Amino acid sequence: MRTASNARGHIQLEQPPQPVTLRLVTLREWQELSPVAAARELHHRVQTRLSPAQRRAAIAWLESEPVLATTIEQAREAGRTLGGVPYLAKDLFDVRGTPTFAGSTFLPEVRAADKESTLIAAANGAGLVFAGKTHLHEFAYGITGENPHYGDCEHPLVAGRTTGGSSSGSAVGAGCTADAGAVTMLLLRPYRCTRR
Numbered sequence: 423m424r425t426a427s428n429a430r431g432h433i434q435l436e437q438p439p440q441p442v443t444l445r446l447v448t449l450r451e452w453q454e455l456s457p458v459a460a461a462r463e464l465h466h467r468v469q470t471r472l473s474p475a476q477r478r479a480a481i482a483w484l485e486s487e488p489v490l491a492t493t494i495e496q497a498r499e500a501g502r503t504l505g506g507v508p509y510l511a512k513d514l515f516d517v518r519g520t521p522t523f524a525g526s527t528f529l530p531e532v533r534a535a536d537k538e539s540t541l542i543a544a545a546n547g548a549g550l551v552f553a554g555k556t557h558l559h560e561f562a563y564g565i566t567g568e569n570p571h572y573g574d575c576e577h578p579l580v581a582g583r584t585t586g587g588s589s590s591g592s593a594v595g596a597g598c599t600a601d602a603g604a605v606t607m608l609l610l611r612p613y614r615c616t617r618r
Contacts, residue, residue: 449504449507452506452507452508453498453505453506453507457491457492457494457495457498457506458487458491460490460491460494460506460508461487461488461490461491461494461508462487462491464490464508464553464598464599465484465487465490467597467598467599468481468484468598471578471597471598472594472598475573476573476575476576476594478572478573479557479569479572479573479574479575479576479590479591479594480556480557480575480590480591480594480595481510481554481555481556481557481591481595482513482523482554482555482556482557482572482591483513483520483521483554483555484553484554485552485553485554490508490551490553493551493552494506494508494551497549497550497551498549500549501549502547502548502549503548503549504548504549504550505549506549506551507549507550507551507599508550508551508552508553508599509545509550509551509552509553509599510553510554510555510556510591510592510595510596510598510599511541511542511545511552511554511555511556512555512556512558512589512591512592513525513555513556513557513558513591514558514562514588515539515541515542516535516536516537516538516539516542517535517538517539517542517552517555518535518536518537518538520535520555521535522535522555523557524558524560524561524562525557525558525559525560525561525562525569525571525572525588526560526561526571527571553599554595556589556591556592556594556595557569557572557575557590557591558588558589558590558591558592559587559588559590562588562589563588564588565586565587565588566584566586566590567584567585567586567587567588567590567593568584568590569590574590575590575591575593575594576594577593578593578594578597
């Protein structure tokens with residue numbers, strides 16, 4: 423990639439990198455898939471969209487297809503608004519029965535995750551289906567997305583660059599599940615701040 427300086431000395435890219443288009447499935451499209459097809463699609467996306475190194479760097483834990491399909495079916499039967507839409511959670515949020523490493527290699531040895539965090543409880547209460555956890559900058563203490571234990575999360579659209587932020591694995595995982603922005607807005611909607 424070539425760069426050039428402008429009159430103020432700022433570096434400008436002469437040829438910006440060309441983005442790769444990743445088709446994200448909408449919330450409704452996830453709900454239209456059968457539970458087995460939705461679980462298979464999520465696993466297929468993780469396997470085909472992420473190289474082995476990126477899977478190791480981004481995905482901390484992924485639910486098995488059969489268990490995920492059963493959970494999706496149960497969530498849909500409950501009739502919640504977001505019923506059956508799978509999501510990946512940052513491995514900073516506790517999920518009952520799943521260890522929280524927070525980007526480290528030892529945290530479960532010194533701290534048990536014996537209850538669910540408020541965010542996970544809200545997501546599950548809305549009908550979303552917890553499908554797995556994503557890695558992050560160790561203890562969320564950094565802005566680059568680098569992790570010495572699991573690897574650096576490469577930006578999914580710009581090769582050779584990291585995703586940045588402590589939520590590096592979540593940025594990579596967003597291309598494998600429902601549109602993360604839409605899910606976030608739906609979850610935060612009941613908790614909007616109001617003026618006094």
